[in-house]
Amino acid sequence: MQIQKYPIKKNWSSLSKRPSLQKDNLETAVSTIIKEVQTFQNKALLKYTLEFDKVQLSDLRVSKQEIQAAEVTVSASLKNAIQIAKDNIATFHLSQKEKPQVIETTKGVKCWRKSVGIQKVGLYIPGGTAPLFSTVLMLGVPAQIAACKEIILCTPPDSSGNINPVILYTANLVGIHKIFKVGGAQAIAAMAYGTESIPKVYKIFGPGNQYVTKAKELVQQDGVAIDMPAGPSEVLVIADQTANPRFVAADLLSQAEHGSDSQVILLSDNEIILQESIKAINEQLKQLPRKEIAQAALANSRVVLLENLEQCFEFSNQYAPEHLIIASENAMEYSTLVENAGSVFLGNYSCESAGDYASGTNHTLPTNGYAQNYSGVSLDSFVKKITFQELSKEGIQNLGPSIEVMAEAEQLMAHKNAVSIRLQELKQQSNV
Secondary structure, eight states, X not given: OOEEESOOGGGHHHHTOOOOOOOTTHHHHHHHHHHHHHHHTHHHHHHHHHHHHOOOOSOOBOOHHHHHHHHHHSOHHHHHHHHHHHHHHHHHHHTTOOOOOOEEEETTEEEEEEEEEOSEEEEEOOOSSSXXXXXXXXXXXXXXXTTOSEEEEEEOOOTTSOOOHHHHHHHHHTTOOEEEEOOHHHHHHHHHHOOSSSOOOSEEEOOOOHHHHHHHHHHHHTTOEESOOOOSOEEEEEEOTTSOHXXXXXXXXXXXXXXXXXXXXXXXXXXXXXXXXXXXXXXXXXXXXXXXXXHHHHHTOEEEEOSSHHHHHHHHHHHOOSEEEEESTTHHHHGGGOOSOSEEEESTTOOHHHHHHTSSSOOOOOOTTGGGTOOOOOGGGGEEEEEEEEEOHXXXXXXXXXXXXXXXXXXXXXXXXXXXXXHHHHHHHHHO
């Protein structure tokens, strides 16, 4: 990684560009998969599982026996770690529950809002080179807290037709039992439209490769809700003179190993910190089992020396990172400068891995600059807000005349009449 020194602001946009994905024929390919699943349902899913996952399945649903067998293969230490993470995630998301507050806006007019769980949700969990059982926690726990009535989980099988046992164990732990051996764009299509085996859902959650991302985008256009636009994972680190270069390097590499299309950005106003961080990256990289993947990601990444920390935060807010680490002993003081970020990690000991696994915050976050206008997944992602209002006789008498005037001004006389007829009825009653 090379240091870009004091780039002028008009060049910041080019330094903020994410790795370009292979888009040739992507939409055509994904559209074809979606249409086949809509038309041929399970038959199409079995076909694509054979084509992409190299396994011939006879049943798409994971059996109870497979879930029970997974329980035995997961070590006690990992089970304990997963339980700690689950408890922390539940604690944080439970704090987001809202109690309805009844507000009297006018005498006799009461309004309130209630959160109701989305009835049917679909969770996509990547299998691939890094089976993300942690994402089962991040999506399954708030879905259960929100009281979603039906939770579907799709994840690709390996070449033997099996699902990673830790994914099965974690899903069972959080109460998800409808698990299907389907991956890729075909899984998104199955959850969006339903098949003989997989129920149709109302909203789809979860990360994935460019095919999964494109499929979510396309089914959203057809009226199926998704959690957010999401692409390859990313982290931006702002390091001042109090940062620990070894910690900074470890944080950058932890994100780089996600995938070759991931991106990491390091900003500082201190060149010595940048040089030492690069040195530490090169040293730590040699020890990583996924170093080839991390190296490919580093080729898409940036180290930028800026004039001061204010510029670092200005650059960061323009980039709008999925993860932002403020590597400084004064991180809390600087946190007021953050405007755009998915999740923020304050101080030298707040590694991004904590948020990925067990601190309690959700790791399903907006990427590719969408942190400018999207939030990460939260309890709110799994509910819809329904408003209520109740007008008493006194309420319609107090508010009715204003409604009549406004409705008449918009030339919506039936709207006016819905009020007038009630006011007339009340007037007649009062005259009796």
